[in-house]
Amino acid sequence: MSEFGFFVSIIPALLAGLPLTLQLAGTSLALGFGIALALALAQQGGHSVIVWPIRSFVAVFRGTPLLVQIFLIYYGLGQFRPSLQAIGLWGLIREPYWCAIIALTLNTAAYGSEILRGAIRSVPVGLVEAATAFGMSRVMTLRLVVLPLALRQAIPAYGNEIILMVKGTSLASIITLMEVTGIAQGLISQTYRAMEVFVAAGAIYISINFVIIRALNALELRLTPYRTRS
Amino acid sequence: MIDTMHILGFGDGGWGAALLTAAGVTLALSVLGFLLGAVFGALASAARLSSSKVCAWLAGAYGTIFRGVPDLLTIYLLYYGGSVALTAVSRAFGSAGFVGLPAFATGVLAIAIISGAYQAEVYRGAYQAIDNGQFDACNALGLARLQALRLVLLPQLLRHALPGLGNVWQLVLKDSALISVIGLVELMRQAQIGAGSTREPFVFYIAAAVLYFVIAGVTGLVFRLSEARVWRGTASA
Numbered sequence: 001m002s003e004f005g006f007f008v009s010i011i012p013a014l015l016a017g018l019p020l021t022l023q024l025a026g027t028s029l030a031l032g033f034g035i036a037l038a039l040a041l042a043q044q045g046g047h048s049v050i051v052w053p054i055r056s057f058v059a060v061f062r063g064t065p066l067l068v069q070i071f072l073i074y075y076g077l078g079q080f081r082p083s084l085q086a087i088g089l090w091g092l093i094r095e096p097y098w099c100a101i102i103a104l105t106l107n108t109a110a111y112g113s114e115i116l117r118g119a120i121r122s123v124p125v126g127l128v129e130a131a132t133a134f135g136m137s138r139v140m141t142l143r144l145v146v147l148p149l150a151l152r153q154a155i156p157a158y159g160n161e162i163i164l165m166v167k168g169t170s171l172a173s174i175i176t177l178m179e180v181t182g183i184a185q186g187l188i189s190q191t192y193r194a195m196e197v198f199v200a201a202g203a204i205y206i207s208i209n210f211v212i213i214r215a216l217n218a219l220e221l222r223l224t225p226y227r228t229r230s
Numbered sequence: 231m232i233d234t235m236h237i238l239g240f241g242d243g244g245w246g247a248a249l250l251t252a253a254g255v256t257l258a259l260s261v262l263g264f265l266l267g268a269v270f271g272a273l274a275s276a277a278r279l280s281s282s283k284v285c286a287w288l289a290g291a292y293g294t295i296f297r298g299v300p301d302l303l304t305i306y307l308l309y310y311g312g313s314v315a316l317t318a319v320s321r322a323f324g325s326a327g328f329v330g331l332p333a334f335a336t337g338v339l340a341i342a343i344i345s346g347a348y349q350a351e352v353y354r355g356a357y358q359a360i361d362n363g364q365f366d367a368c369n370a371l372g373l374a375r376l377q378a379l380r381l382v383l384l385p386q387l388l389r390h391a392l393p394g395l396g397n398v399w400q401l402v403l404k405d406s407a408l409i410s411v412i413g414l415v416e417l418m419r420q421a422q423i424g425a426g427s428t429r430e431p432f433v434f435y436i437a438a439a440v441l442y443f444v445i446a447g448v449t450g451l452v453f454r455l456s457e458a459r460v461w462r463g464t465a466s467a
Contacts, residue, residue, distance in 0.1 A: 063400075063446045064439040065407035067418060072439060075425060076432035163298075170300035174411065181302055194311035202299040209298050 003196075010187055010200050017180040018204060024097075024169040024179060028104035029162060035105065036112030040120060041142075043113075054113070061110035067171055069107060074099040074175050100172040108165050115161060119154035120146060152223045159216040163209050170205075180204055234433050237424075245424045245434070252420030253441045259334065259416055260406045263341025264399055270342055271349025278354055289350065296347035301405050305340045309412045312336060337409035337416075345402045352394035357383075359390040389460045396453035403446055417441055 039054050061069065077084065077093045084090040092098040123146050131141040173182030184201035188194045240246040277289035296304060312331040320329045360383060368378035410419035421438035425431035 060439070060443065063443045065404040065418065065442055067407045067410070068421075068435055068439050068442060071418075071422070072432070072435040076435045079430065079432045167298075167300040170302045171408075173302070181300055181306075184303060185306055188306055188310045192310060192314050194307050194309075194314060198299075198303055198307040198311070201303055202295065205300060205303075206294070206298040 006191075006193065006196055007200065010197060013187065014180055014183050014197075014201050014204060017178055017183040020172075020177060020179040021166070021169050021181075022208070024100055024104060024172055024177075025162075025166045028101055028108055028169075029165055031101070031105045032108035032112055032165075035109035036116055039109065039113035040116035043117060044120065058110045058113060061107050062114075066103065066107050066168055067174065070100060070103040070171055070175060073103050096172070096175040096177055099175060100169075100177055104165065104168060104172075107168065108161060111161050111164075112158065115154050115157045116150065119150040119157075122153050123149045152220070155216055155220045155223075159213065162212055162216075166208055166212070167205065234430075237428055237430055237433055238437055245420075245428075248420055248424070249417070249434075249437060249441065252415055252417045253445065255334075255415065256403075256406050256417040256442075257445060259337050259409060259414070260341065260399075260403050262338045263406070264345055264402045266338060266342035267345030267349050267398075267402070270346025271353055274346060274350035275353035275357065278350060279357065293347045293350055296344050301340075301344050302408055302411065304344055305337075305408055305412060308340045308343070309333075309336050333409070333412050333414035336412060337406070337414050340409065341402055341405060344405060345398055348398045348401065349395065352391050352398060353387070355394065356387045356390035360386050385460065389457075392453060392457045392460060396450065396457075399449065399453065400446055403442070403449070407442070 039058070043051050043054055073093070074096060077099075081090060084093055092102070127145055127149070128141055131145045136144070169179055170181035172179055173185060176182075178186075180201055184197050187197045191197070236244060238244065238246050238249070274289040274292055277285040278293075280286060309331060313329060316329045316331055364382060364386070365378075368382050373381065406416060407418040409416055410422065413419070415423070417438050421434040425434040428434070
């Protein structure tokens with residue numbers, strides 16, 4: 001087959017995996033962000049009963065490979081089938097799709113909570129005091145002052161995390177999910193044309209990340225129009 | 231519980247020794263990959279900062295591709311691509327059939343290529359953090375270029391680079407688990423083998439996670455101690 005003909009045939013094949021890649025990344029990032037925010041806020045009080053379990057969760061999920069986490073959830077929890085069936089969670093753990101979502105979500109929640117914790121700390125204490133002096137309640141201060149500033153501050157670091165997650169979805173192929181990398185692996189082992197498949201699949205991932213980076217840059221610019229120094 | 235102790239123990243039918251050996255393979259793979267990656271990273275950052283447009287562009291493309299593409303794809307590329315090349319070479323010498331690449335060497339190279347792309351950025355940032363006056367001072371002292379590099383610039387470069395390198399190291403250690411997909415019996419693969427043959431996946435993957443966690447913690451400490459050493463004798467804020 002000609003070089004060009006081969007490319008024409010593999011690109012649609014690989015693009016068939018794109019919806020699953022985006023779904024895995026989108027779902028786990030959205031769920032992970034929610035958990036990350038909750039974990040970051042829960043640590044604000046500083047009660048050690050709350051802080052230590054969260055710190056341990058974060059340390060474990062940042063300190064071990066994502067692949068081990070995926071295997072632990074998919075194969076490891078499968079060992080507890082009777083108990084999981086009893087509490088109605090077996091339906092989730094049986095499906096590679098949900099195992100990947102759970103692993104990716106917990107992983108990004110751990111990294112994300114550290115990013116958000118740092119961003120919340122970066123909000124000047126004077127602004128919080130000013131809000132209190134205005135008579136704002138703690139929840140109002142959080143919603144109107146602290147979170148908008150912290151989230152804006154977090155955009156660059158969270159952007160890195162989003163890109164890492166898009167790449168992280170490739171590990172779902174190891175537990176049989178046919179997203180872009182899964183299809184690529186299949187094509188390589190059938191055709192042994194690793195370079196062509198790598199270029200095509202790589203281009204798909206780089207395009208996704210390029211769009212994300214551009215969108216986040218635009219968002220950051222919109223939220224900080226007064227900032228002249230880039 | 232006694233069962234678990236037995237499975238992970240060092241006695242007859244225990245997997246303790248196999249898991250520890252595999253952890254050693256993981257460590258060796260990561261260290262060699264990281265060191266070779268330092269060479270790639272140093273070359274790429276030098277190219278990125280050089281006045282040659284072609285070099286700068288090539289180094290930029292290297293960074294964009296290998297930081298933008300999933301590491302698993304890079305590993306597949308090297309493994310299958312390398313095997314195809316090796317098979318072609320062996321056919322030329324008259325042997326028939328498929329030749330696989332040695333998994334350990336492929337793993338080291340894959341980790342080196344990926345981590346090199348990240349390390350290049352660390353070195354570039356560290357180099358740019360060095361005050362311009364330092365270069366003038368070296369000239370004024372009459373230091374030769376190599377002398378200036380060794381005595382003045384490299385020690386300062388290391389100071390700025392170490393925190394970033396520590397991050398890349400943690401990344402490398404966790405990336406090394408992916409090398410299990412090409413059949414190298416490192417920690418992750420050994421855990422899979424143990425899980426398969428005892429039907430106790432939970433025990434083995436927890437054990438693997440603990441070992442990764444310990445390796446990451448201990449080696450992280452080495453980076454922090456090195457940082458204290460390269461900053462010794464300087465005033466801190």
